Structure formats: structure tokens, C-alpha cells
Amino acid sequence: MTSHTLIAGNWKMNGLLSSLDEARAIAEGSSDSVVKIAVFPPFTLLHAMSEALGPDSHILLGGQDCHHEDNGAYTGDVSAAQLLDAGARMVLLGHSERRHGHKEACELVALKARAAVKAGLEPLICVGETLEQRKEGLTHAVLSKQLRDSLPDDLIGKAFHVSYEPVWAIGTGMIATDDQIIDAFALIRRVISERFGDEFKPHLLYGGSVKPDNAAEVLRLEGVGGALVGGASLKAADFLKIIHSAPLVHELKS
Numbered sequence: 001m002t003s004h005t006l007i008a009g010n011w012k013m014n015g016l017l018s019s020l021d022e023a024r025a026i027a028e029g030s031s032d033s034v035v036k037i038a039v040f041p042p043f044t045l046l047h048a049m050s051e052a053l054g055p056d057s058h059i060l061l062g063g064q065d066c067h068h069e070d071n072g073a074y075t076g077d078v079s080a081a082q083l084l085d086a087g088a089r090m091v092l093l094g095h096s097e098r099r100h101g102h103k104e105a106c107e108l109v110a111l112k113a114r115a116a117v118k119a120g121l122e123p124l125i126c127v128g129e130t131l132e133q134r135k136e137g138l139t140h141a142v143l144s145k146q147l148r149d150s151l152p153d154d155l156i157g158k159a160f161h162v163s164y165e166p167v168w169a170i171g172t173g174m175i176a177t178d179d180q181i182i183d184a185f186a187l188i189r190r191v192i193s194e195r196f197g198d199e200f201k202p203h204l205l206y207g208g209s210v211k212p213d214n215a216a217e218v219l220r221l222e223g224v225g226g227a228l229v230g231g232a233s234l235k236a237a238d239f240l241k242i243i244h245s246a247p248l249v250h251e252l253k254s
């Protein structure tokens with residue numbers, strides 16, 4: 001069984017209205033690609049980007065986080081329904097910059113995932129170990145716990161995605177080795193199929209220092225269904241090179 005490769009760009013806290021030109025260039029440069037493409041701009045750009053790309057754009061948009069409640073007195077937060085309203089179809093959850101920078105626990109990520117699917121968004125849930133945890137031989141234990149506790153039962157039967165992003169590979173230029181990625185993906189697939197059943201095969205992405213010159217190698221690895229790209233998604237020229245180096249489809253392994 002095959003599925004379209006998903007190439008997603010996480011703009012993090014980057015981008016002003018002037019950056020919409022990059023989004024337009026990404027759309028124009030990929031109009032003939034069957035690779036699934038997603039961009040996660042900051043909240044401030046979501047609606048403007050949705051308008052700039054138009055209602056029939058092949059680029060899926062997503063928020064970088066959402067609150068777990070539908071609405072209420074949560075100053076500074078954004079709900080899943082508000083993201084949808086602004087043009088998002090997806091939402092990033094549990095990114096390590098939130099798990100570590102904002103001390104977000106797995107249980108909170110699970111509540112957010114529940115709110116996301118309830119609102120009709122596809123969550124893209126990130127997991128990954130720190131360098132310390134890897135050095136201590138805890139990678140499997142950390143990933144298993146994050147997957148077990150961050151994925152609510154509400155995801156059963158719903159479209160969602162998981163990205164393996166080793167914390168030490170994010171923004172460092174130090175991409176994980178093929179063996180490290182293959183090993184982590186085998187574990188992630190096993191945990192997800194134990195939890196959701198063999199039939200269920202979400203997109204599994206790799207993230208962490210994916211660049212135009214290493215994307216093809218990562219994306220050809222067994223079971224890698226796409227990439228979640230940070231820095232190299234900010235410039236259309238770089239992101240398009242990654243999109244064009246991706247296989248159009250990948251095998252879904254059980």
C-alpha cells in the first residue's frame with residue numbers, strides 16, 4: 001500500500017506579511033507536484049496566507065499549536081476552531097520547542113489532539129528524545145512514553161500524522177543517521193499499530209536539519225513518509241528543492 005509523501009514546513013516564529021511572497025512562490029513552484037505539501041506559518045499569517053493562496057490551493061495550511069478548550073478566558077491562546085476559521089486544515093502539536101520551552105506535558109498534548117480532531121483539524125504530533133536521553137540509552141523509552149501519553153483514543157479512525165524530531169537534530173545541522181531514523185521509525189510504527197491496530201498507518205515524518213542537500217537521502221529510507229522542515233522551509237527556493245527531491249509516494253510498512 002502506498003501513500004503520497006508529505007513535505008511540511010514549520011515557519012516557527014518567523015515571517016511577516018512580506019513573507020507571503022515566499023508562500024506564493026512555494027505554491028507556484030509546486031503546482032505540478034503530487035507530493036502533499038503543508039505550511040505551518042505563525043498564527044498572525046495564517047488567514048492572510050490562506051487568502052493569498054486562494055481556496056483551491058494544493059498547499060495545506062496548519063497552526064503551530066492550539067489550546068485544548070473550545071473557547072474561554074485563555075489570554076494569548078488560540079483554539080482549534082479559530083485555526084480552522086483562519087484557513088488551517090492541520091495543527092502541529094507537541095513540538096519539542098513547546099514540550100521543553102513551555103514545559104508541555106504529554107497529557108496536555110493529548111488534550112490538544114482531542115480538541116483538534118473534534119474541530120476537524122488533522123494533528124501532526126511531534127515526538128523526540130534529547131541528546132542526554134539518547135546518550136543514556138533512553139530513546140525507546142522516551143518515544144514510547146510520548147506516543148502512549150500524547151495520542152488520545154480520539155484519534156482512532158481519524159487522519160493524523162506523527163513526526164520524529166530528535167531534539168538534538170533541530171536547528172543544529174546535525175541530522176540523525178539513517179540507522180537512528182530507521183530504528184526510531186520501527187519503534188514508532190510498532191507502538192502505533194499496537195495502540196491503533198495494524199490497519200491504521202498514519203504518515204510518519206522525519207524532522208531535524210532537513211536541507212535541500214540531504215532531503216533525498218532521508219526521504220528514501222524505509223517507512224519515512226515525509227519531512228517536517230524548519231529553517232529550510234522559509235525560503236521558497238530551498239523548500240521547493242526539498243519538495244522536488246521527495247519520492248511522490250512511499251510504501252506504508254506495517
Ligand SMILES: O=C(CO)COP(=O)(O)O
Nearest residue numbers: 010170171208209230231
Ligand atoms: O523543528 C523542526 C521542524 O519542526 C526542524 O527544524 P530545522 O529543520 O530548522 O532543524
